[in-house]
Amino acid sequence: MAEFRELIEQATRRLSRDRELRLEVSRELESHLEASAAEFLGADYSEEDAHAAAVQAFGPPEEVAEQLWEANRFRLKWRARAWWLARLTLLPACVLATLIFAVSGISTVSRSSQIWDGVDYSYNPVMRWQERRLKGRMTAEQRLIYFGDESADSRTDRWRAVRDANPQEVLDQLELISMMLSELPDTERAPEAFAAGRQDLLVELERGSDLDPDNGVYSLITAGLWLLPIADDFDHNAVDATVVIETLRFKGGQLERTESKVYRWPDGADEQALSLALTALEEAASKPYLTMHVSDRVRRRLAQLPAPRSMHEYLGRISREVGTLLPSLSYFRTAFRLVSAAALRRAESGDQEGALYLLKQLDTVSAKLAASAEPLISLLVAHSCEHLQRVAEVAVWRALGDEAEAAEALARSDSLAVVYANYRQGDSAEAREFDEYLMQTSGALMSTLIPAVPGYRVDTSAFRKAEYATVDRAALTVGLLVIVVLSSLISLSGGYQSWRNRRSGNGPLLLWIGWRRLGLALAGGVGLPLMGFMVWVWTPWSGRAYGLNYTLTPLAAYLPLCLFAGLLLWLLGRSALRQRAYELGLSVPTPPSRWPALILAGLILGVSFTVWGVFRWSADDGGDVSSGWALASLIATAAALGFAFWWLVRELIWLKGIEKPRRALGRAALVGLAVALGLGLVLRAWVGFVTYGAVRTELTLWVQIIAAVSGVGISLLFLAGTPGRFKVFAASIGRSISPILAMSGLLLALTVGTGLSLRERSLAKEMVALSPVFFDLEIKNSNAREFKAYLAGEETRPPRRP
Amino acid sequence: MSLSKELARGTVMPIVLSLLAERPMYGYEIVKTVNTRSNGVLEFKEGTLYPLLHKMQGQRLLKAKWQDGPASGGGKARKYYALTPKGNRLLDASREQWESMSGAVDALLMGA
16 A cells, blocks of 8 residues: 555645645545556456556556646635635624624613613713714714704803804704703802803893794793792791692592692792793783794704614614703793792782782693693693692682682692593503503513503504514624634634644644535524524514513523524534545544434423423413422423533544543543632632622622533533544544634624614614604603693694794 | 547547446546447556546536445445536537547548
């Protein structure tokens, strides 16, 4: 055989640049020479002569070497380029894709927190980058209207610049007034600054009234502004400061008779301010409507934004909407409290006509406030004002000594409470049932945004689907992250082994399994599980018809998906690689029995379904999992994990061809145990003494889990490092599975990632189409519509601004 | 009698295509079949077949697949070559060319 080896060596020497190709050609030539020699042997040649004859028949190796190089030149070139391209691009592309998904995930979570908790994320680089990108898609004018003048020193100046750019735009004037009201200094701590601020505001309110002459809101705010120092100075504890009226109120979900207080006009309070306030109130009552144009303002600002392309961009719109300023509402109540006090003073001095005139003014204003209410909060303020007015009416009639009229006024006040209670409790069993259904199916985001109004009928499915798309995206990011880490670690290990064996030529090979087998591995390991998952998602059993606020069970499907995909990818990949290694003449182990892998696949699916079923069933049953079922689920999961560990160990032993597996296992277990114990002690000491200065028992469980998992990991690594018969084969499988892994990650990112982005885009459009301004829906689509009609009387809505 | 080098070079590719049109074969099998069917007239240095097979594979005329050989040969894995559709088309074209050329050569050399 030595002459064969020499001949093959010479014939293939020009292919040495590509070790795998040279091995393949060598194997082919060797097979030829063996067959040739066998034939000569059959013709009664001696073994030596047969070999010599086979070499003779083969021809001169130098000529064959030249021709082989010529024939494979192009192949050598493209294979070298393809490998370098794969090395340089596959893993970085995978990392890049992971980062892109992570950025989007961080933005979505940050935007959600902004909606729920009003958190300022200006420090967050991802959010700042997103904001810059958003601005890049807007014109200078759009940016000014949406963000205000960003170079301005104060928030008021920021919006003054917008108003100055559009001096005839009522909505910009109101935006400025809202900002000035929110920045108005405190009357008690800084009375002079307050007076100056009020003066500036009165100028802007006057200007607003000129621009928007049918709107009485400017006059109502003016009345509130004049009375604000008196309200802030009001001493509730002073003797006879208030008159107490026992009225019906709807509190804590039930109607009860409780104390309502009517202010008495404080002695020595600023009479001139009252006079100015009453004039302003009279003017407000005479105007056709009273509105801050909240919805119109939000609509105008949101119209400047480009159409949202993802969930986080849509959430950005919502956070802007939720953060809309509604400061003027408190001024309305201030005006009502103190004008009621003035009416009571007139009644106590016997001026019936004067007192009733003021009450009538308040009644007119509260009805107009209700008629103009667009966000639900405005309607609730109108209700509060109406309540203050009706209770004041009782106090006024009692002060006038007319008990019959006082009783009628009390009945009117009580009836308001009854109508309000009916509205809040839902007017029918159907409405209440719908509320429950809505809370179950709307998703975590919408369930917090849905105002607490009964019979709120909005199709929230797009919100729920977008939420699932976001969670899918997060799961994809985690999956890609795992792939990137695994792939990098395996690549590094392969690179190290190649470097270590660079002289002996026994380093791991980078095996090329061919497009067909690569396609099969990717289709089976990525495509098949994903298709199964998509089919599952579309079935009613997946639980995706419910929101994540109601049940988290749909998320449980990610774990079996990942385990199943990982198992399939490994089985198909390693089978193809083993076949290739065999073709190249490497020493390879015989394929292991398929049963354990099949049992593992069955266990993953079976246990997942069982655990999922138990929790899904319990969610329908009120969320309580019986201890028996919980224990059964735990045992099933532990059994599956134990079997998976055993299978993994078996694979490692097979792959390496470890000769004395029990001894190797024992050593690995000892090393793992030592690491777990040592790490556990170090971690406990670190967590306990360095961080807290004492042992914290509640952290011990986590410390133990981390130590145990690390111990298991180290013992597996130790086992992987144990020498065996198929060292080159095992190392080659490791080195070659890395690009397959990276390719599957890239495939995932390109298909699922793109699919999810497109889905988010279409869902964002659907959500915007539902209503450009969410406030609009609160009253329009709920029982609040009837309550609003009740409060507004016969008043009509204000005309909508374009 | 053996063929001149030039004539052999021009005919080897169509011959290989023609053999593989019958069934997939591995390198040594091709060599043996050519030798047997041509009674040694077309005998060529065996080693030079492989560069030709690789070249034809590179030109997408052939496809190759490793599979276990017949049990009589020890069942060892061998690289089998088979025709691709492109190889089939070239074989048809080569047959047509050969027919017209051999007719012309017959007429000129044999005076037929």
